[in-house]
Amino acid sequence: MNIDFLHALDDIEKEKGISKETLLEALETALFSAYKKDYGTKENVRVDIKDKSGEVKVYTSLEVVEEADNENVEISLKEAKEIDPKYEIGDIVEREITPANFGRIATQTAKQVVMQRIREAERDVIYEEYKQKEGELITGTIQRFHRNNIFIDLGKIEALLPPSEQMPGESYEMGSRVKLYVVEVNADNKGPRILVSRTHPGLLKRLFEVEVPEIFDGIVEIMSVAREAGSRSKIAVLSAEANVDPVGACVGPKGMRVQAIVDQLNGEKIDIIEWSEEPAVLVANALNPAEVLEVIVDEEEKVAEVIVPDFQLSLAIGKAGQNARLAAKLTGWKVDIKNQTQYDQEKAAQTEKIEDPVSFDRDEDQVELSDINIEEAIIEENQDKEPEV
Structure with a gap:
């Protein structure tokens, strides 16, 4: 590698937003693995790239001992003193062991590593960008269809619009632009996966x-x-x-x-x-466009009994119960709708039940009031009669 390579890393940093230091660290790691693979050494090696010249050097770390038994990891105190008189037993000495043809290996490895890091960095940047857009509105172009799934071109990446998130009855045409709600953004080995929706309430x-x-x-x-x-x-x-x-x-x-x-x-x-913070008012408003006469709320059960004019019942309930169902979702209350006639009849029936006298059935333990009165009358009649002589 040479100075031109370092200039290229500067350009990548400006265009792709990947720091030069990050690329050099990744390259040193890759060259370390390449050295180990090609030279099969067990030495403690370190690869260093000079940030000014681009020159690649390989160093091995040796521990200073009295007498070296393993030259791959140790150096004698005498040899260490020849390098620098300050070395003592236990110190670490670095010795350059750069192979003669390592420059060619470094060049090949550098290209692969840089391209890989660029791809990874781009994926990371895109992921962070769209992760911040979760729950937001975006606009994309319909790019292709696959097994009822629709892939949306967002410019830098594709988003997935699955069948479950497509609006019923809506037609989607290739190349048309569409507004979407970002449901979630996940990362995997192939890059960010963006799930979008046309049905989510957040879109509205x-x-x-x-x-x-x-x-x-x-x-x-x-x-x-x-x-x-x-x-x-x-x-x-x-x-x-x-x-x-x-x-x-x-x-x-x-x-x-x-x-x-x-x-x-x-x-x-x-x-x-x-x-409205008043449940009765909120439920009545939620049943719009139906007219509501009265709302009776049960705070404990969170149930709202709604009374509407007879001619408004079908409008309040809606087609297939849709208006009532949406009102319940909107308010968080269970909504029970009745027309005026039904409500009045139920109310009258309850009143009638309360006003009815209590009656008892005849059985072994109970006697009707009429039987008691008759018996008392017979006793009274016998008492009034004079005794016969």
Whole structure:
């Protein structure tokens, strides 16, 4: 190796972000292994690369003893004194043992090591970059399909969009750009593995952060999200300022903000409701667009009994129970919906049951009140009669 090689390492450091010291350390380690392999020595060797000239030297470490029995690891005190009079027994002496043709080996090894370290470093850099993006929104280009899996080109690396994370009914075309939610980033021998999603509730949340400045600035906060991807979603928002309507901010002028998100989610319907710390109010809001007459909450069981007008029952429940299901997910409460007629009938039945007189069945241990009255009447009648002579 020569000075030009060191200049090349400087260029790699600038372009790839891999420090020159890291490359030299890796190269010294590789040359150490190459020396051991080619020369089969058991000596304690050390490879040193001069950082100014690029010259490669191999040194062996020898312990100073009175008389050397093993020249591979020991040196006599007399020989050590010839090198430097200061050496004493127990000191370590380094002696250069660089082979004549080691420069050729070093050159070949250097190329392999540097290329390998570049690949590893690039993988590490990409991993760290995307690990920080877990839970964030990214944009990629659909690159290829394989067994229902979609591979997304992110520029430096591919991401995987598996079938479970694809929106039902959404078509994906080669070369089209798509917004995705980064679910997780893992590292393996082949490089970072990035899992992305189009169905994750976090995708909806991040899209609102992009489209609604009040959310990005922290004035409006997203408190909860419930989503059935490709069909319908609900989002609960809260304003930190009294003069800012959180629902209106998310909807935007003429519905432009929410419509932009709907378009990016292939027409998925989105209900935006205002968050409340009062469970009854929150549950009533969550059942939007249905009208709610009353909400009776059971704090212990965390169950909310909801009464709606008769004509609103199907709207409150939703198709296949979707509206009620999303409301339960959004609020964290179990939601039991009843129409006004059903609720009134149940209430009347309970009242009727309470007002009914208590009755007893005839058996060996019980006697009806009517039997007791008859018996008493007979005794009274006999007492009133005069005795016959």
